[in-house]
Amino acid sequence: METLLAVDSLSVSFPVGNDWVPVVRDVSLSVGAGELVGLVGESGSGKSMTALAILRLIPDPGRITGGRILLSGEDLLGLADAGMRSVRGARIGMIFQEPMTALNPVFTVGFQIIEAVRVHRRISRREAQLEAERLLDLVAIPAARQRLKDYPHQLSGGQRQRVMIAIALASKPDLLIADEPTTALDVTIQAQVLELLEQLRQDLGLAVLLITHDLAVVAETCARVIVMYAGQVVEEAPVETLFSAPAHPYTRGLLAAAPGLGRPGARGELATIPGQVPEMARLPTGCAFHPRCGEVMEVCAQENPDVYPLSSEHRARCFLHGLPASRSEAS
Amino acid sequence: MTALLEVRDLRKYYPVRRGLLQRVTGHVKALDGVSLEITRGECFALVGESGSGKTTFGRCVLRLEEPTAGIVRFQGEDLLALPPAELRQRRRHFQIVFQDPYGSLNPRMRVHSILSEPLEVHNTVPETERAERVEELLTLVGLTKDAGRRFPHEFSGGQRQRIGIARALAPEPSLLVADEPVSALDVSVRAQIINLLVDLQDRFGLTMIFIAHDLAVVEQTADRVGVMYLGRIVELGATRDIFAAPQHPYTVSLLSAVPVADPTRRRDRILLAGEPPSPLSPPPGCPFHPRCPIARDRCREEEPALTESADGRQVACHYPGELEPVGVGLSAGGTF
Helix, strand or coil, X not given: CCEEEEEEEEEEEEXXXXXXXXXXXXXXXXXXXXXXXXXXXXXXXXXXHHHHHHCCCCCCCCEEEEEEEEECCEEHHHCCHHHHHHHECCCEEEECCCHHHHCCCCCCHHHHHHHHHHHHCCCCHHHHXXXXXXXXXXXXXXXXXHHCCCCXXXXXXXXXXXXXXXXXXXXXXXXXXXXXXXXXXXXHHHHHHHHHHHHXXXXXXXXXXXXXXXXXHHHHHCCEEEEEECCEEEEEEEHHHHHHCCCXXXXXXXXXHCCCCCCCCCCCCCCCCCCCCCCHHHCCXXXXXXXXXXXXXXXXXXXXXXXXXXXXXXXXXXXXXXXXXXXXXXX | CCEEEEEEEEEEEEEXXXXXXXXXEEEEEEEEEEEEEEECCCEEEEECCCCCCHHHHHHHHCCCCCCCEEEEEECCEEHHHXXXXXXXXXXXXXXEECCCCCCCCCCCCXXXXXXXXXXXXXXXXXXXXXXXXXXXXXXXXXXXXXXXXXXXXXXXXXXXXXXXXXXXXXXXXXXXXXECCCCCCCHHHHHHHHHHHHHHHHHHCCEEEEEECXXXXXXXXXXXXXXXXXXXXXXXXXXXXXXXXXXXXXXXHHHHHCCCCCHHHCCCCCCCCCCCCCCCCCCCCCCCCCCCCCXXXXXXXXXXXXXXXXXXXXXXXXXXXXXXXXXXXXCCCCCC
């Protein structure tokens, strides 16, 4: 598979007082053309910030402090703002968790889709209108022509998310970044939207980077998963491998702590990960997960582990799978 | 076993006003005739999607909101008939934990004051023993005693939810309504809070109404489940039975829609068409018929009544059990 997006050692920091606090730390990941990749983590893990950095949408005063972002081989960080504007929307589309806040409440849905179509393509209003109808058909909104006249508040949450997807697809992007697209939706509607994303991937060859906190959503939709914790990638694997042989203690804990349908354990005996996600400004020394880790070793508090390969497709940032730098140099 | 709470034909209609004169043009029927009994000591879960009326039910039962009609009997006494002063006295027996641990704690009060306020209001603990009782409560929910000196913003979401639970338990209630208590929390913290609630329930013999949209959590915690759709109960029964063999097509589809954390079991699922209709203008006949995969003419005309079968299961459907559960009832495996 051809690599569409390659993020290499990306770092993002925010100023706090006189210090710069890193929120994305040395993140590397890739998305192949037409591939559906899951980026999983809890709040504060840096998953959304990574997505925003790819689109150069980091809110002020945050800064990208290092790394490279390659889209089809072209370094996005080297582009001027104008060049970046033609990447956003045109080559990478994005949808967010809450579609109501992303849509403009005072314009009709049709107006907003037509606007998105005409920003990137020189076509007449009439053609854009037809294109908008086609897009609503594509995202399976019934009676597309009538819906174009609706305002966002007249649509349900699921339909709004479909409209957002239609807008994101207006310029025929190669990659769609979907940040928690179904978190605000009910399960029956979530199932519809996930089905739609998979359909678009198959029909249009669209690559999708799906950002979510829900491992079950990943299991059902993605081919490959990247797990983040405290701003770092801690594990990456094909989806079957991650669920059958998770290598990082954090991933194992997450899988055990999320109750799944059809495997009820004894009442009140859900596995838990003790403690809580650390604040980025006060990260523990060594491995950021070590204070919560059940398999902690002495070295874990002293050094931050590298990402070690378990196979050609499976990597984990944990000393269970590789020697610390200090020792491997000595030997 | 006796019923601690008995609810009969509970209704809550919100008037919809339109136009210059703000005339009432219709009603949103958030609760449209809900009847159920909750046994002392059980954990009863109410599930449904947003707009199904599950939160309204919790609020109406506690009279945080005035129901339009119906009967709520708590320990045999009709709560809806009580004058406000007496209702306030009864309130110590039924408490609520809210969904949002950020919005439900006063940011200007120290945790100590948050927890001693219910003790003062209900006067269950003499003033001299209140500080000690607050420390006890903090320990009970897994916080350190010095947490009392701090403000809510100094805590994480999970810790705040622990404070919310401690506050609800302060007046030693017999009924606890937990309204989506873990929905706002991170996955790794959710399990901690669920375990805490279950543990406290067992220790104090609490009766719990657990309102949730996360079916996996419900399967782990509840003895019985009621499934709501458009302000009505469509299916009710023992958790094990409902998850193993759902009878109502809505329950079947709901279970089928829940993603399963096992990539080797990607399965066909029943994909419901459309979305829940507006409670402002519910469809005639069965409220689920526009989305139901097995709807027939009768469903469009005649509303099915909630009927009880021999095993105590209640289902409101003309053709219960006819929709084959696809991708449901995965209890066979589940290993990782």
